[in-house]
Amino acid sequence: MNLEILTPEKKLYSGEVYGVQMPGISGSLGVLDKHAPLVSALTAGRIKVLKDKNNHFVYFDIQGGFVEVLNNRVTILAEGAKSVEND
């Protein structure tokens, strides 16, 4: 599936990914391939992008935002987003 992370200042991430975990407003939220259409609000927390099945992760910290899943495209609109260096 395709993932895009957008902020007002720039496009933070764009590309094919295996899955993504994010801080939904009512608990942590994971989206994998072929997820049903979804619109949800996000709270402050960390987004974990699973680039493939082999534990290649990228992290982003956000202050809040929204996510839309439609036709295997995930768009995250994030505020105060910063990419986090891999541990």
Add this chain to the structure above:
Amino acid sequence: MAGQLKEVRNRIKSVQSTQQITKAMKMVSAAKLRRAQDAIVQMRPYAKKLQELLSNIVSNSEGEVGMKLAEERPVEKVLIILMTSDRGLAGAFNTNLIKLAKSTINTQYASQLRKGNVTIWGVGKKGYEHFAKSGYQADATFKDLFLNLSFENVQKISLAAMKAFEEKQFDVVEIVYSQFRNAAIQRFEVERFLPIPKVAKKEGDKKADFIFDPSKEELVAELMPKILNTQLYKAALDTHASEHGARMTAMDKASENANEMLRSLKISYNRARQAAITTELTEIVSGAAALQG
């Protein structure tokens, strides 16, 4: 004669150094303009998606979606958010923005002004200083936005405006700003910020059966402030880009004028030089003639 020559030479020197400054300012503005334009382009996908999200929700819900920020009240207290630049030397840029703000106040909100119910939040030094000096209620809290133009700082302004609107400190909020068309053209605009227009449902654009989390109403309530933040951010970026565009044009004109001036000064310099030589020659010749005589 020699005195006049020196005078013209000094004028030429001073015009030349002024031209150097205007040329440099033009270059700086051109570079800053490019960066400001980039910021606008970078923001567009975000703003577009936000609107899309809203229309998705609206088309999936019944009827109109309204909320506190859309509440229309009788207009008693007015807030004008005026965006200008921090520095001058940008042609008529700031003057035009100030003029537009004034005419809006004097035509649309004249009765509110008489009661002292028009407040101005000056974003950018020039506009604030003007209104503070001419006795309006000008608030300096957000004057220095352009020193550090970031989404976070713009957000502070729009959140403050929303809070004040909800607490009924203001019944209507307008933004006066400059829309960026291209480097040479700016459009000065008054835009309604609050209350926001109700979003009507359009028939037949239902895209998919979304799962909404939390409820649609709560989502709209979350989305609206973000959309307003983005609107104000766009206005700030537009004004910023316009400022540099206007300065670039103004400085280009100034450099051209300096060239024109240099040309005519050169002519008068040469004329004076010629006259001095002629006088000197006449003096020598007549001196020689007197010796021979």
